[in-house]
Amino acid sequence: MTDHVCSPGCNHHSHIGENEKGEFAAGKEKVFSNISKGSIAAAANCRDIAALKANNFEEGKHYYIPAHKDTVTWGYFSYSQPPVVKINSGDFATIETLTHHSGDDYERMIKGDPGAESVFHWTKDEKNIDRRGAGPVDSPIGSGAGVGPHICTGPVYIEDAEPGDVLEVRILDVVQRPSFNPEFAGKAFGSNAAANWGFQYNDLLGGVPREIITVYELDALEQIAWAKAVYNYKWTTQTDPYGVDHATIDYPGVIVNHDTVDKNFDVLKGFRVPVRPHFGTISVAPKEQEVVSTTPPNYNGGNIDNWRIGKGATIFLPVSVAGALFQVGDPHASQGDSELCGTAIECSLTGKFQFVLHKQKDLSGTKLDGLKSPLLETKDEWVVHGFSYANYLSDLEDSNTIYQKSSVDLAMRDAFRKTREFLMTAKGLTEDEAMSLMSIGVDFGITQVVDGNWGVHAIIKKGMFPG
Incomplete structure (x- = not known):
């Protein structure tokens, strides 16, 4: 290099x-x-x-x-x-x-x-x-x-x-x-928001929706391989510098005024993520x-x-x-x-x-031939990604309706079709062979149910294939 x-x-x-x-x-x-x-x-x-x-x-x-x-x-x-x-x-x-x-x-x-x-x-x-x-x-x-x-x-x-x-x-x-704050030298931090777009939001015990922020601490040197919770707090109405009130997390980059929240430092004690x-x-x-x-x-x-x-x-x-x-x-x-x-x-x-x-001219006969969606490769696996709509921008008359129309069923159907195509195109299987292999050796999982166009992935283990 x-x-x-x-x-x-x-x-x-x-x-x-x-x-x-x-x-x-x-x-x-x-x-x-x-x-x-x-x-x-x-x-x-x-x-x-x-x-x-x-x-x-x-x-x-x-x-x-x-x-x-x-x-x-x-x-x-x-x-x-x-x-x-x-x-x-x-x-x-x-x-x-x-x-x-x-x-x-x-x-x-x-x-x-x-x-x-x-x-x-x-x-x-x-x-x-x-x-x-x-x-x-x-x-x-x-x-x-x-x-x-x-x-x-x-x-x-x-x-x-x-x-x-x-x-x-x-x-x-x-x-x-x-x-970069000297008070926290050697540490890195992240935030988890249990937010209004989450799967849980309208299904909380007691029936009262809330948004909870949990701040996590990590070792910036990466010598410790887990994160630990520092504290959490319930989102309260935040007023941005232009004077707009945000009762929920609805606009990014609003700095939370910590004088308006009650921090709970007794959270997930002893848990290591x-x-x-x-x-x-x-x-x-x-x-x-x-x-x-x-x-x-x-x-x-x-x-x-x-x-x-x-x-x-x-x-x-x-x-x-x-x-x-x-x-x-x-x-x-x-x-x-x-x-x-x-x-x-x-x-x-x-x-x-x-x-x-x-280049497109070089793809014929390769695993990338006809690729129409993100394909992930790791050392031991291929990961095919399915979505409720394979291309919501063209599949829906109004692309903004994706937030109301997604489902795991649709995402699973898309993941199935893409996995079948991958096995037949990239690996040379017949459709019948692909059906059997998918059922006995491919792990389908829910990628996410919070991003509008919900996702299901298929994990294909490389070790199943000859050679």
């Missing part, structure tokens, strides 16, 4: 000021000096996130893309969004991602962090990122209406990518973003609409919310627009299948990725 190459994504973006360039350059220099060969853990007192070090790759340039107000979009994908960097097939990128739930605990997840502060900055006079979501820009609750809450870094433009191609994204490494960092949202741009919410996953990827999309995994995404326009965000420290209450442990992460473009 070549040395780091300066690029628009390396803080030489025309809209990033000289002060920010200096901060990021100094941070990267400090981090590189603290990472041993083959290691991803930065020193506990590091004040900038790890720019993950190269490990014995012989080809491809390496780009560094910080999370900053000028390198992210908030709540939407768009085929017209200018890319922050252009790269070639085979290149690498270290990409910072921020959780949109950082405002649940400003002191632990934003304070002192120049990237997070630039993204979340919002006063009565200035809002660094105005549009948050794919909804109306004149919405009374805020521009974008929160129709899509996720902060996504990018887009990354892949040279020569064209509709019909497949983009292979290798997730080489993932690290937690440490708290295994950490499995992954990216909830990983995507290329869809072609059907210019501005699309990040909430429902779709054929282009998006908010898949599968905890298996982490270190060592590779995801294949069908390209539908020139350049592919890759984005990643919604970072999670851990999540269970279903993401039942609405969120995971929402925790800022940095990932190192390699991008490999597969």
Whole structure:
């Protein structure tokens, strides 16, 4: 692998000021000096996130893309969004991602962090990122209406990518973003919101809906492989800097005023939650609409919310627009299948990725032939993703009705059909062989029931196949 190459994504973006360039350059220099060969853990007192070090790759340039107000979009994908960097097939990128739930605990997840502060900055006079979501820009609750809450870094433009191609994204490494507040040195934090869009919201004991925020602590050095709850609190009406009241979690980036909540520190005492960092949202741009919410996953990827999309995994995404326009965000420290209450442990992460473009003309007879949806590969498994609607943007007359029309039954049907196609196309099985193998050897599971377009995945073990 070549040395780091300066690029628009390396803080030489025309809209990033000289002060920010200096901060990021100094941070990267400090981090590189603290990472041993083959290691991803930065020193506990590091004040900038790890720019993950190269490990014995012989080809491809390496780009560094910080999370900053000028390198992210908030709540939407768009085929017209200018890319922050252009790269070639085979290149690498270290990409910072921020959780949109950082405002649940400003002191632990934003304070002192120049990237997070630039993204979340919002006063009565200035809002660094105005549009948050794919909804109306004149919405009374805020521009974008929160129709899509996720902060996504990018887009990354892949040279020569064209509709019909497949983009292979290798997730080489993932690290937690440490708290920049000296009071919490060596620690990272995440937030879990049992929210109004969760499966449980209208089925609580006592019949009174509520939203509960639980803040979790993690070891930023990753020497401890589990998270522990610090405290929780019930969401109370929050007033944003523009004077708008938010009785529920309905608009992202509102900083919670902790004077208005009662913290309960006696929560999940003694419980240890295994950490499995992954990216909830990983995507290329869809072609059907210019501005699309990040909430429902779709054929282009998006908010898949599968905890298996982490270190060592590779995801294949069908390209539908020139350049592919890759984005990643919604970072999670851990999540269970279903993401039942609405969120995971929402925790800022940095990932190192390699991008490999597969041209349409070369796909015939391969496992990628005819790929129309996200396909995940791990060391031991293939994971096929089904959704209530394979492409809700074209399948529904009004794509906004996806939130009322999804079901596990529909997602299971889609997962079944896609798994059958994969086994017949990629593995050469007959339909009868595929039916039998699916029933006796493929594990179907609920990916999520909270993202509008519900998901079911099929886990196909590689060890079943000869050779």
